[in-house]
Amino acid sequence: MTQSTSRSVVVRSSHILLVKVVAAKPGPWVPFKPGLKSRKVQLSIAIAETLRGKVDPAPDGPVDVIVEQTDYDGELMMQPLQGSWSRVPLDPGAELVTFSDSASRRAERVLEEPACKLVVPAEQVLPGLRIAAQTLVRDLPLKQTLDLAAPVTGRLDPIFAEFLWEQYADETMASQPAFDSLAEFSERKELTPKTRQALIDGAYNLVSLRGDETPTRGQRLALTMWRVLLMPDAADLHENLIGTYLPNLLGITSGLPPQPASRVFENREPERNAVEAFLRRQGTDVDASPLLEWIRIK
Structure with a gap:
């Protein structure tokens, strides 16, 4: 059971996964909101370890997902960026940790928004x-x-x-x-x-x-x-x-x-x-x- 009101993202998450980027195919940046731009990225991700929760069925290879990234379009960087995958390094080989709150156990549902709430480089956490x-x-x-x-x-x-x-x-x-x-x-x-x-x-x-x-x-x-x-x-x-x-x-x-x-x-x-x-x-x-x-x- 997770506690949706907890201050801790660990406690709030139903799934915490250690993943590795196998391949990334980013689309073009397009205007999003004033001062912001966004793009879609096709990702192939290998699940290296399940730290919390369960993925079912367990994938026998990389999982293909589409994520959205936002970034600043110019020098003004006052407003927060939207999206859990924004400003996350997506180079092949990058190891990441994903925090999700999902009723589904399917890997692609867990890894995509809106279930995926936070993505961070693995080494630091x-x-x-x-x-x-x-x-x-x-x-x-x-x-x-x-x-x-x-x-x-x-x-x-x-x-x-x-x-x-x-x-x-x-x-x-x-x-x-x-x-x-x-x-x-x-x-x-x-x-x-x-x-x-x-x-x-x-x-x-x-x-x-x-x-x-x-x-x-x-x-x-x-x-x-x-x-x-x-x-x-x-x-x-x-x-x-x-x-x-x-x-x-x-x-x-x-x-x-x-x-x-x-x-x-x-x-x-x-x-x-x-x-x-x-x-x-x-x-x-x-x-x-x-x-x-x-x-x-x-």
């Missing part, structure tokens, strides 16, 4: 997807999934990060140790900035939705955010953390339960001092004074 697939098939608890993920932390992607918080939302809300373990995983130095951002987003969305029930989750997430703020490679996250996430999470600018600094940094005075020093010297355009005022209150 396979390490996390293989772990997610094991998790779903074996119904693994969080600890086992994180144990599988730890050796490939640096190769994990935002799709896997979204999956983690969606898959274990109930467990992390029911168990403080479970929440702590996933928050701690979000602090791993090997994570790429985009994957770390997705992990923080997932935790923030969950705590914002259920924060009134479990204020201690907000305190632990705030500690993770402060630790990430001090990481040398987290500069891209500074404005969002200082200007939005932390003021909201701490109850400074939102309706979430107020989280005093004395609780967030309980028995962690050196970390509190390091954060205050960072806020004093931080160079972003975002006003840090609300957080400085918060952290000074004993």
Whole structure:
């Protein structure tokens, strides 16, 4: 069963396939909408592996499909591109992962729109997807999934990060140790900035939705955010953390339960001092004074 309202494309998908382009015959680009162009592409695709779902009948050779791509027609690139196959490399030999939500099991139906919702190059998502697939098939608890993920932390992607918080939302809300373990995983130095951002987003969305029930989750997430703020490679996250996430999470600018600094940094005075020093010297355009005022209150 899939959950159509889930934030995770893994959870929403009935079929996740690893495919390889055997041949591609693109048609001409034609005007589509103002600033956009489109084309049809005849594809011959080999299904290399089924990561989720079942294709029936199982193809005994490449599957022939027709997909549509859109692209920008000019230098103005403001509007999002339509179509799951747009801007996807379709050179022969290209390995891709397709995410589909389909009542049909026929391969061509699964691979074509509207069933096919997302197509991405395989290399960037396979390490996390293989772990997610094991998790779903074996119904693994969080600890086992994180144990599988730890050796490939640096190769994990935002799709896997979204999956983690969606898959274990109930467990992390029911168990403080479970929440702590996933928050701690979000602090791993090997994570790429985009994957770390997705992990923080997932935790923030969950705590914002259920924060009134479990204020201690907000305190632990705030500690993770402060630790990430001090990481040398987290500069891209500074404005969002200082200007939005932390003021909201701490109850400074939102309706979430107020989280005093004395609780967030309980028995962690050196970390509190390091954060205050960072806020004093931080160079972003975002006003840090609300957080400085918060952290000074004993």
